[in-house]
Amino acid sequence: MPSPTPGRTTPGRHLRRRLSLLTASAAIGALLLSACSNSGDGPSGGAAGANPDATITIGSLNEPTTLNTVKGGNTGHAQVLLRNVVEGLTVLTDDGKVEPLLAKSWDVSPEGTTYTFHLQPGVTFSDGTPLKAADVVATLKRVTSDESTSARKKDLSIMKTIEAPDDSTVKVGLSQRSQSFLFYLTATGAAVTKAGAGNPETTVVGTGPYTVGGWKQGDSITLTRNDKYWGTAPKNKEVVYRFFKDTTAENNALLAGQLDLVTQVTSPDVLPQFENRPEFTVVEGTSTTKELFNFNDSVAPFNNVDVRKAIRQATDRKALLNAVWAERGQILGSMVPPTDPWFEDLTSIDDHNVESAKALLAKAGYANGLTFTVDYVPSDSINIVAQGLKSQLAQAGITINLNPIDDATWTDKVYSNHNFQATIMTHVNQRDLVWYGDPSFYWQYDNPQVQQWVKQSETAATEAEQTELLKKVARQISEDAASDWLFLDPAIKVASSAVSGYQKNLTTDSFYVAPISKQR
Amino acid sequence: MLRYLLRRLGWLVGSLFLAGSAVFFLLRVLPGDPAVTLLAVGSPPEQIEAIRHQLGTDRPLLTQYGDWFGGLLTGHLGDSLFTRTPVLDQILDRLPVTLPLALSAFVASILVAVPVGVFAALRRRNATGVAVSGLAQLGIALPIFWVGIVVVWLVAVQGRLLPPGGFPRAGWQEPGAAVESLVLPVLTLTIAQASLLVRYVRSATLDVLGQEYLRTARSLGYSLPRALWRHGLRNGAAPVVNVLGVLLAGSLIGTVVIESVFALPGLGSLLLTSVKSRDLPVVQGTVFLMTGTVLLVGLAVDLLQRLIDPRLRGQA
Numbered sequence: 014m015p016s017p018t019p020g021r022t023t024p025g026r027h028l029r030r031r032l033s034l035l036t037a038s039a040a041i042g043a044l045l046l047s048a049c050s051n052s053g054d055g056p057s058g059g060a061a062g063a064n065p066d067a068t069i070t071i072g073s074l075n076e077p078t079t080l081n082t083v084k085g086g087n088t089g090h091a092q093v094l095l096r097n098v099v100e101g102l103t104v105l106t107d108d109g110k111v112e113p114l115l116a117k118s119w120d121v122s123p124e125g126t127t128y129t130f131h132l133q134p135g136v137t138f139s140d141g142t143p144l145k146a147a148d149v150v151a152t153l154k155r156v157t158s159d160e161s162t163s164a165r166k167k168d169l170s171i172m173k174t175i176e177a178p179d180d181s182t183v184k185v186g187l188s189q190r191s192q193s194f195l196f197y198l199t200a201t202g203a204a205v206t207k208a209g210a211g212n213p214e215t216t217v218v219g220t221g222p223y224t225v226g227g228w229k230q231g232d233s234i235t236l237t238r239n240d241k242y243w244g245t246a247p248k249n250k251e252v253v254y255r256f257f258k259d260t261t262a263e264n265n266a267l268l269a270g271q272l273d274l275v276t277q278v279t280s281p282d283v284l285p286q287f288e289n290r291p292e293f294t295v296v297e298g299t300s301t302t303k304e305l306f307n308f309n310d311s312v313a314p315f316n317n318v319d320v321r322k323a324i325r326q327a328t329d330r331k332a333l334l335n336a337v338w339a340e341r342g343q344i345l346g347s348m349v350p351p352t353d354p355w356f357e358d359l360t361s362i363d364d365h366n367v368e369s370a371k372a373l374l375a376k377a378g379y380a381n382g383l384t385f386t387v388d389y390v391p392s393d394s395i396n397i398v399a400q401g402l403k404s405q406l407a408q409a410g411i412t413i414n415l416n417p418i419d420d421a422t423w424t425d426k427v428y429s430n431h432n433f434q435a436t437i438m439t440h441v442n443q444r445d446l447v448w449y450g451d452p453s454f455y456w457q458y459d460n461p462q463v464q465q466w467v468k469q470s471e472t473a474a475t476e477a478e479q480t481e482l483l484k485k486v487a488r489q490i491s492e493d494a495a496s497d498w499l500f501l502d503p504a505i506k507v508a509s510s511a512v513s514g515y516q517k518n519l520t521t522d523s524f525y526v527a528p529i530s531k532q533r
Numbered sequence: 534m535l536r537y538l539l540r541r542l543g544w545l546v547g548s549l550f551l552a553g554s555a556v557f558f559l560l561r562v563l564p565g566d567p568a569v570t571l572l573a574v575g576s577p578p579e580q581i582e583a584i585r586h587q588l589g590t591d592r593p594l595l596t597q598y599g600d601w602f603g604g605l606l607t608g609h610l611g612d613s614l615f616t617r618t619p620v621l622d623q624i625l626d627r628l629p630v631t632l633p634l635a636l637s638a639f640v641a642s643i644l645v646a647v648p649v650g651v652f653a654a655l656r657r658r659n660a661t662g663v664a665v666s667g668l669a670q671l672g673i674a675l676p677i678f679w680v681g682i683v684v685v686w687l688v689a690v691q692g693r694l695l696p697p698g699g700f701p702r703a704g705w706q707e708p709g710a711a712v713e714s715l716v717l718p719v720l721t722l723t724i725a726q727a728s729l730l731v732r733y734v735r736s737a738t739l740d741v742l743g744q745e746y747l748r749t750a751r752s753l754g755y756s757l758p759r760a761l762w763r764h765g766l767r768n769g770a771a772p773v774v775n776v777l778g779v780l781l782a783g784s785l786i787g788t789v790v791i792e793s794v795f796a797l798p799g800l801g802s803l804l805l806t807s808v809k810s811r812d813l814p815v816v817q818g819t820v821f822l823m824t825g826t827v828l829l830v831g832l833a834v835d836l837l838q839r840l841i842d843p844r845l846r847g848q849a
Contacts, residue, residue: 078615078810084571162572162584214617230616230623231806232798233702255699255796258805261682262796265697268690421565421811429569429581 066250067531069512071524072263072275076256077234079214080225083161083202088441091201091522092276093234093254098139099204099219102130102149102183103195107518109352109443111195115144115205115220116183125190125474130183136243138207139224146177149205153185156202163202164442168193190472192479196444201522222247222527232256236526248514248530260393267293267507273531274508274515276524280393281339287507297341298504298517301350301443304337304398306387306497308435311457314383315434321494323373325363327409333401334500337394341505345498347491348446352520354476355446355483362491370409382410388427389437391417398437398499428455439502443520446483447471449490458495534846541835545828552824553605553817557598560813566590567614567811588614590813601817610821611814613807620818623803629705630799634715634791635784638722642780646727647773650734651761654742657735666735672728677787681721681794688717698796718795722787726780733776737769744768771842778834782827 075089082099096104102116113119116130136144153175156163163169171194174186187194197203207218217225222244226237236252255272257263264283266272278284287293306328308315315321330344343351346359374383387402389395399415406413413435418426427433450467452459463486470482490496504519514528568584585591604611610620649665656662689697695717701710741747741761746768750760789801796802800819807815839845 076806078571078812159583160587162580166580167577212617214615227702229626229702229798231802232700232796235702253702257796258793258802259796262685262698262794265685265690266699266796269693269697271696271699419565420809421567421570424569425564425566429566429578 062532063248063513063530064533065248065530068251068253069249069273069526069529069531070253070255070271071526072266072272073254073256073277074258074260074263074279075276076231080217080228081213082204082206082217082219083156083158083163083166084214085162085201088522089256092524093236094217094219095201095204095523096221096525097223097236097252097523097527098217098221098225099201099206100221101198101200101204103198105196105199105443105521105523107516107520109354109520111199115149119195126187128185128187128194130185132181132183133243134181136220137241138218138220139239139241140207140210140218141241142207144205144220145180146183147180148207149183150175150177151208152205153183153203155206155208156200161202163200165197165200165202168197169200169203190474192471192473192476193444199521223252226251245527247527249526252526252529270509272509273512273529274506276506277519278505278507280337281341281505282393284505284507292510294508294510296506296508296517298506298519299350299352300502300504300519301352301441302502302504302519303345303348303350303440304394304499304502305348305438305440306398306402306435306499307438307456308496309431309433309455309457310495311431311459312434314377314379314385317377318493319373319377320379320383321497322363323370323377323379323409324406324411325494325497326366326370326373327406327411328402328497328499329365329405330360330499331365332405333398336401337397338500338503341503342500343503344500347487347498348440348449348496349483349487350443350501350520352518353444353446355480355487357484357487359488359491362488363494367409374410379410382412384412384414385434386414386416387435387437388416388418388423388433390420390423394502395437395439402437431455431457441519442522446487446490449486449495456496458490458493460489460493460495463489538836541832545832548828549821549825552828553601553821554598556817556820556824557601558594560816561594561597565811567813570810571615590614601814610818613815614812615810620814623815624800624818624822627798627800627803630700630715630797631785631788631792631801634718634722634797634799635781635788637715637719638726638787639781639784641719641723642726642730642784643777645723646730647734649727650731651738653731653735654738655757657739665731669728669731669735672724673732675725677721677725678790678794680724681718681791684717684721684724685794698794700797714795714797718791718797721794722784722791725787726784729783730773730776730780733773734769737772738765740772741765741769767841771838774834774837774841778830781830785823785826 073089073092075087075092077085077090077093078087079085079090080094082094100114102114103111104114106112115133115136117133118131120129121127132144132146132149138144153169153172155161157166157170157172171187171189171191172185173188176184178184205220210216210218215228220243222239222242223236224239226235228234233256234254238247238250255266257266260279260283263275264286267275268286284295287295308321310316310321334342334344344360346362349356374380387399389399403413403415423436427436447467448454449458450464452464466482466486470479470486473479473482504517506515506517508515511532512529514530516525567590568581568588571584572581582591589597601611610624612619613623653662653665653669685697688694696714698714700714701707705711746764747760750764751757755763788799789804791797792799792801793805804816804819807819
């Protein structure tokens with residue numbers, strides 16, 4: 014075994030970083046490392062020698078803008094709060110299934126419009142007060158209130174009546190049957206919080222295994238173990254999320270031992286620094302993060318299906334994926350990741366074929382070529398995708414002008430005002446195929462048949478029926494080339510070998526930290 | 534002198550007001566709506582409207598401007614749109630990182646650049662002097678973030694001598710760790726600023742060396758270093774002091790880049806975070822404060838120059 018780098022796994026290293034103590038701590042570190050590597054056993058292994066009072070430091074590039082559970086549109090929001098600080102009636106598991114959490118069980122009326130939830134007994138909020146059905150009612154009313162900007166507000170507005178017949182029962186009446194209702198309840202906005210506790214933007218009281226110990230904006234959020242937690246106690250005492258604006262800074266912190274793991278590696282270029290080193294573990298899982306090349310389907314030339322198909326056929330998705338992720342991740346044939354229940358491999362539709370793309374363009378009246386502008390928010394991987402698309406499409410006679418813009422401008426220009434031709438965008442959510450059933454969504458895909466199927470899938474009598482309908486939707490939008498779905502990002506994490514128990518996949522909004530343990 | 538001071542202060546307040554107003558309107562002309570950055574993908578337009586109303590960004594521009602200006606008069610910089618906490622509190626929270634960083638780099642730059650610049654001037658015709666000038670030129674040409682990345686890589690990642698970034702969560706209650714985390718950022722900022730200053734000190738010294746009073750002093754038996762110390766320093770100081778003002782302002786603005794490279798929770802990173810989320814009151818407050826500091830430094834420089842050079846005192 015190569016000799017370990019000294020000083021890395023010294024516990025409490027934040028306090029120990031003194032120049033004068035450097036030699037001493039390096040020696041101690043080497044001793045500790047050799048001691049724990051005897052008992053250590055891989056990333057998901059047991060907790061032999063784990064320190065129950067460890068502080069886990071996690072590097073992230075996504076800081077929440079608020080702690081208000083019914084606000085906050087970014088991924089960092091749910092990654093910090095959901096399941097860690099606040100919990101919902103139901104929870105989405107890593108393999109895409111909806112399971113009970115605060116609701117122990119539920120009954121559904123025969124017509125499927127009344128849900129009776131039986132709450133888990135003995136649950137308390139982090140302030141010590143017991144969870145009552147009234148708290149759940151207040152939360153569910155809040156997510157659809159005027160104050161709410163939750164992503165699930167519109168979906169959850171199907172709740173017509175929300176009542177608490179007794180302290181441990183919540184009864185919800187829906188305006189229509191909803192196959193997705195239990196899934197919607199896994200959202201951060203539907204997570205149960207205690208009302209009226211301080212500034213809602215900076216404080217949150219939930220039933221989760223942690224409380225927010227402190228938030229230093231632009232720097233870090235500290236989660237402190239909730240000793241009164243009703244469920245399985247966390248395997249660590251404290252979790253610190255450190256937020257970086259810059260991937261290089263994040264990697265350096267990891268290399269120097271300031272971090273125990275990072276939520277996600279955004280480019281494989283950094284991996285060689287960590288691979289084949291005993292003090293680090295590189296783990297690859299699956300995600301729901303889809304890289305999309307979207308057209309404004311309502312404007313010329315993209316209102317012509319042949320043009321869209323030509324662009325898809327001119328795209329070599331495999332080459333793009335390899336350029337960005339080097340043999341990791343997988344290509345997509347539609348808007349569905351394998352963890353959504355309605356996944357089917359559709360990658361054979363509009364497979365890479367430059368000659369066929371040229372023929373389609375000629376048929377559509379663009380024999381002499383086609384030029385358009387692509388708006389995108391630059392990042393390590395999106396830059397590679399943009400350059401790759403530019404050279405691939407050029408081979409079919411398509412010229413694209415690349416127009417990098419910032420996030421807020423993208424939202425304004427592309428998302429809100431539909432003032433764009435094409436764009437490259439990352440879509441992270443699960444089960445978001447249904448956006449193709451909304452003609453007012455930014456890509457403006459308008460197919461009444463698809464809209465009808467999406468609607469029917471929601472009110473379907475069974476899950477199987479819902480799944481069948483959405484499979485049809487996925488195939489139809491692929492045949493219509495509604496967008497050019499490029500690939501599914503892998504979920505890659507780099508962690509210190511001293512920690513284990515972290516989730517490998519990025520298939521849920523939450524980043525559940527309670528099972529993470531660290532060797533002494 | 535008092536009248537001069539009052540007039541300069543009047544100018545300062547006026548400039549600050551104009552700069553603040555310009556920032557206010559520029560921010561609102563730029564694309565990007567704070568309401569939209571708060572929302573999740575797929576939110577209907579009514580919801581965006583509702584948020585604009587909650588945030589108050591749907592009110593007429595002049596009303597918002599009036600609010601901002603009124604707040605300013607009573608010492609309020611407004612509240613963050615997202616966290617609903619006062620902007621001033623957030624800024625004060627960041628100063629313990631940014632002030633020591635900018636000031637240490639400023640002082641270190643002077644301590645390094647003045648002797649090095651004088652040395653480069655005195656040795657301008659031999660290899661060491663030329664090498665020093667060349668290095669300073671290189672220091673100016675290198676982008677500051679690149680210098681930062683190299684410094685982190687060598688000292689923190691390879692050498693493991695200092696942390697590569699971050700600031701202790703307990704702040705200055707952990708003085709040792711706080712100082713350690715500022716060493717590399719200060720070093721990086723100093724490399725950039727000192728390089729610039731060396732060139733000015735060198736040319737100011739060269740200027741002085743050619744002056745007749747220096748020749749007179751030497752003919753009276755003073756050694757060159759002593760002649761420079763007695764007569765040259767004061768004469769050479771005036772143009773250098775002018776540059777110091779620019780330098781101090783540069784240190785402050787340089788923190789925006791430095792804090793991002795070193796993941797420091799200072800004013801610069803607050804500015805970056807807020808620009809990204811379009812938290813307009815925070816952006817505005819931070820820029821306003823930075824502008825104010827730069828203007829104040831300009832005033833201090835002017836006053837200092839009048840102290841050094843009596844010839845300026847007669848002028849209005």
